[in-house]
Amino acid sequence: MSGRASPVAHWLRGPVTGTLILAIPLMVVALLALDAGSLTTTRVVTIFFINIVLAVGLQSFIGLSGLVSLGHVAFMAIGAYAAGILVTPMAVKATSIPDAPAFLVETVIGFAPSLLVAAIVAMVIAVIVGPIMVRLSVAAAPIATLSMMIVVSVLLSNSTAITRGDQTFYGIPRNTGILTAATVSILVIFIARCLRDSGIGLSLRSSRKDELSARANGVNVFWVRLVAWVLSAGIMAIGGALYAQQLGAISPKLFLYDITFLVLSMVVLGGRSIAGAVVGVALVSIVVEILRRVETGISIAGHDLNGLANVGLGVIIIATMLLRSDGIMGSREFDEMLGRRKPRE
Amino acid sequence: MARGTFRNLMLFGASLLYCGVAQPALADGTYKIGFAGSISGFLATCDDPVLKGMQLAADELNKKGGIAGKYKVEISVVDSKSDPAQAQVAGSQLIDGGAQFMIGPCAGDIALATAQLAHDAGIPLISSVNADSFFVNKVGDGAFLIHPGAVAEGKALADYAVKARNLKTAYVVTSKDLVFTQQTSDGFAKEFEGAGGKVLQTDYIKLWQPSQAAIVSKIKAFSPRPDVIMSSQMIPDMPGFIRELRAAGLDTPVLLNDGNDSNLLFSSGADLGDVTVASVALATPGSSFAAFNQLYKDKNGKAPESSFVGAGGDILALINRAVETAGSTDPKAVASALAGIEDFQAVTGKYTYKDKSGVPTRDFLMIVPAKDNKSFAIRNTVKPDGSVN
Numbered sequence: 132m133s134g135r136a137s138p139v140a141h142w143l144r145g146p147v148t149g150t151l152i153l154a155i156p157l158m159v160v161a162l163l164a165l166d167a168g169s170l171t172t173t174r175v176v177t178i179f180f181i182n183i184v185l186a187v188g189l190q191s192f193i194g195l196s197g198l199v200s201l202g203h204v205a206f207m208a209i210g211a212y213a214a215g216i217l218v219t220p221m222a223v224k225a226t227s228i229p230d231a232p233a234f235l236v237e238t239v240i241g242f243a244p245s246l247l248v249a250a251i252v253a254m255v256i257a258v259i260v261g262p263i264m265v266r267l268s269v270a271a272a273p274i275a276t277l278s279m280m281i282v283v284s285v286l287l288s289n290s291t292a293i294t295r296g297d298q299t300f301y302g303i304p305r306n307t308g309i310l311t312a313a314t315v316s317i318l319v320i321f322i323a324r325c326l327r328d329s330g331i332g333l334s335l336r337s338s339r340k341d342e343l344s345a346r347a348n349g350v351n352v353f354w355v356r357l358v359a360w361v362l363s364a365g366i367m368a369i370g371g372a373l374y375a376q377q378l379g380a381i382s383p384k385l386f387l388y389d390i391t392f393l394v395l396s397m398v399v400l401g402g403r404s405i406a407g408a409v410v411g412v413a414l415v416s417i418v419v420e421i422l423r424r425v426e427t428g429i430s431i432a433g434h435d436l437n438g439l440a441n442v443g444l445g446v447i448i449i450a451t452m453l454l455r456s457d458g459i460m461g462s463r464e465f466d467e468m469l470g471r472r473k474p475r476e
Numbered sequence: 477m478a479r480g481t482f483r484n485l486m487l488f489g490a491s492l493l494y495c496g497v498a499q500p501a502l503a504d505g506t507y508k509i510g511f512a513g514s515i516s517g518f519l520a521t522c523d524d525p526v527l528k529g530m531q532l533a534a535d536e537l538n539k540k541g542g543i544a545g546k547y548k549v550e551i552s553v554v555d556s557k558s559d560p561a562q563a564q565v566a567g568s569q570l571i572d573g574g575a576q577f578m579i580g581p582c583a584g585d586i587a588l589a590t591a592q593l594a595h596d597a598g599i600p601l602i603s604s605v606n607a608d609s610f611f612v613n614k615v616g617d618g619a620f621l622i623h624p625g626a627v628a629e630g631k632a633l634a635d636y637a638v639k640a641r642n643l644k645t646a647y648v649v650t651s652k653d654l655v656f657t658q659q660t661s662d663g664f665a666k667e668f669e670g671a672g673g674k675v676l677q678t679d680y681i682k683l684w685q686p687s688q689a690a691i692v693s694k695i696k697a698f699s700p701r702p703d704v705i706m707s708s709q710m711i712p713d714m715p716g717f718i719r720e721l722r723a724a725g726l727d728t729p730v731l732l733n734d735g736n737d738s739n740l741l742f743s744s745g746a747d748l749g750d751v752t753v754a755s756v757a758l759a760t761p762g763s764s765f766a767a768f769n770q771l772y773k774d775k776n777g778k779a780p781e782s783s784f785v786g787a788g789g790d791i792l793a794l795i796n797r798a799v800e801t802a803g804s805t806d807p808k809a810v811a812s813a814l815a816g817i818e819d820f821q822a823v824t825g826k827y828t829y830k831d832k833s834g835v836p837t838r839d840f841l842m843i844v845p846a847k848d849n850k851s852f853a854i855r856n857t858v859k860p861d862g863s864v865n
């Protein structure tokens with residue numbers, strides 16, 4: 132009676148198994164952190180889960196397409212502001228952004244809808260700018276996407292009536308907790324795995340290996356890259372929405388080089404797979420947290436060690452590039468490693 | 477490979493457990509102050525000297541028995557790295573560690589990130605040298621500034637312009653980049669026009685530009701010539717701005733916001749001309765601030781790099797006063813006592829918090845370049861009621 136599984140069920144096996152393998156330890160971490168109960172653990176672990184969302188979002192584009200984007204944080208910023216403005220109570224907005232359009236001041240939505248709206252807004256913008264970005268060569272993409280990030284930052288800085296410009300947008304309810312961030316990160320991992328294991332994902336990976344061959348075999352490189360670009364923009368925006376509702380106050384300067392370097396380093400360290408992004412986030416989080424605790428109050432030859440965490444991060448990246456240029460996980464997912472099957476490329 | 481990755485995950489778990497380890501309970505007779513300011517990143521220029529001043533003041537207090545003469549001061553420092561996410565972690569770590577009073581970063585979203593945590597935990601917080609007049613409103617009870625606020629500073633500059641200098645028309649150059657640059661010019665414009673003056677033009681510029689030649693050319697071409705230029709910018713921009721103004725032949729009086737009361741203002745080497753800076757702290761000979769600076773020099777072998785060192789001394793003096801008045805270290809009682817402080821002489825000057833919900837009222841000193849063009853001298857003092865001496 133046990134016939135073959137349906138094609139959809141067969142296809143879903145990879146994403147579901149891969150997500151479960153990551154979800155179980157992630158939920159254990161979340162529950163342990165909740166049980167520990169300290170404010171510090173809560174903050175560190177919540178930021179860890181938000182970083183997973185961001186790293187998986189970035190990985191969904193650069194890991195599959197091979198194009199390096201230095202500007203994805205722009206979508207994070209768009210998501211943070213879209214969600215931040217919409218969840219903030221009307222009484223706060225009436226004083227903080229009194230000149231904003233009435234519907235923005237008067238509209239207040241909940242946490243889950245804010246993530247959805249943030250993703251939609253970013254994806255619409257990604258659809259508009261995507262046709263330019265995904266046509267670029269591997270060499271041109273980093274600088275073009277970086278320019279996009281700067282343009283978005285300047286627009287946010289100058290949209291004073293809506294964003295408060297360079298000044299802090301405050302009063303955002305701090306809705307993001309450990310369990311919500313963990314749940315969203317697992318959901319995002321599943322979505323990213325579905326993209327990776329789909330025909331579009333396979334086409335993207337083949338175009339990454341050899342674009343000309345992929346085109347010769349009928350792959351519409353422009354189209355598959357655009358799909359990944361838009362989806363990754365949506366995921367980054369969800370990360371931004373979580374981030375805004377974790378901090379409670381945001382400004383455009385938060386979404387520039389520091390966070391770009393942090394997320395990119397996590398992705399580069401982990402490798403080109405979704406599991407690699409998660410492993411990269413975990414390793415960087417551990418190292419940064421340990422160094423952050425070590426650096427305070429210690430000095431060598433009269434020089435304080437402030438900033439040691441950033442130095443450590445830089446050293447890790449250099450070492451990884453020297454020793455494992457494909458990152459720790461390469462292109463592999465955990466389920467592929469456990470099942471001893473090679474990644475479909 | 478799988479084993480290596482598994483080992484990494486285990487390490488992460490171990491790190492999390494490390495994060496969750498409970499801090500040892502405080503010994504009796506200790507008052508623990510948590511410093512979550514930024515000693516790295518762009519806010520270090522204000523927070524780092526504040527910390528140095530706090531540490532000096534704490535050492536001096538401890539020689540006399542500690543806070544209120546009986547609680548040894550212990551300052552725990554966690555760098556917020558000029559980053560709001562790290563500021564939350566730093567604040568959390570200090571609160572978990574038993575901080576009874578918190579010192580937050582000096583500006584913007586980074587200060588708010590820590591202040592909200594302290595507010596939620598019911599622990600009083602001073603946002604080091606923050607000048608955002610509405611910061612306390614954004615956080616709620618238990619948050620304090622030691623600066624009277626940028627709006628009050630702008631008003632003081634306007635009172636000085638009208639009452640002491642009889643200046644009637646103004647050209648305002650300001651920036652929306654920082655809360656306090658805009659608040660200062662807003663406060664100035666409102667008070668200046670309320671007192672019968674007229675703001676002819678307001679221009680917004682970007683801070684941290686290599687040259688302000690464009691705005692200087694615009695001012696030069698502007699007609700009619702204003703009586704005064706009010707400029708709300710920061711060092712390192714300001715010395716170049718003044719130099720370019722004077723090089724363009726404009727000898728118009730210039731009013732500058734707080735933060736420019738630094739010897740770095742003279743760094744361009746040019747004659748500043750008729751320049752007045754609003755300040756809350758000038759170490760005049762014989763003052764308590766000068767004595768504190770000398771103490772710092774004796775201990776460190778060099779003079780303080782910034783007046784913010786004195787602000788660190790103010791913070792410890794205010795906490796000491798609040799604990800003495802409260803008669804206990806209970807956070808609520810200390811916050812309440814601090815909110816009621818009146819006419820209290822700290823290191824750099826007098827403080828009154830009463831009825832001001834966490835924002836002190838203080839005199840503003842209108843300081844001008846001394847004859848040596850290397851230091852400042854007090855020209856006038858503007859009282860909180862707007863009177864000018």
